Amino acid sequence: MTKKIFINLPVRDLAASTRFYEAVGFAKNTQFSNEDASAMEWSGAISVMLLSHHFYSTFTRKAIIDARTTSGALLCLTFDDKEAVDAIHRAARDAGGEEPRPIKDQGFMYGGAFEDPDGHTWETVWMDTAAMADAAG
Structure with missing residues (x-):
């Protein structure tokens, strides 16, 4: 099996973030995307999962950082x-x-x-x- 990395990022506005990542060259994989997540692919080895804050919080008990300040x-x-x-x-x-x-x-x-x-x-x-x-x- 080919090695891959999945990076999960919490985002405030899923639609706006999806548009941004598409604009810089990522491709949306609709098979793994829904109203709470966008699977964005960069080459065959890297996938960035853009997750709404609500959905991201189901994977961790930690507070979600504000990446603009932290x-x-x-x-x-x-x-x-x-x-x-x-x-x-x-x-x-x-x-x-x-x-x-x-x-x-x-x-x-x-x-x-x-x-x-x-x-x-x-x-x-x-x-x-x-x-x-x-x-x-």
Whole structure:
């Protein structure tokens, strides 16, 4: 069986969050979506489950954080080139997302961070593995 990761995120407005994730390149899997959840897929290995606060609270007794003011996780997506990093940042901004850390070019590494409407932070990175190997060797 292929390994996958399912990331569950509490969201205030499921429809708005679904639109945001579609705008930045995630695809909605309607088979696993309903009025309380949207299954958003990024490549074949990563799925983000957007869950209404009510539904999310059925999986935990803990308080749901406000990701706009409290950091609970930093999630990172990797890309094949700098242009793809630029594209997702542009799409996130255009869809109403925030950019707490603009893209920075460090030569061998290129990326930044954007936030979804609920404040969940997604880091972005492209790495030149050949340049990293040269620097290490």
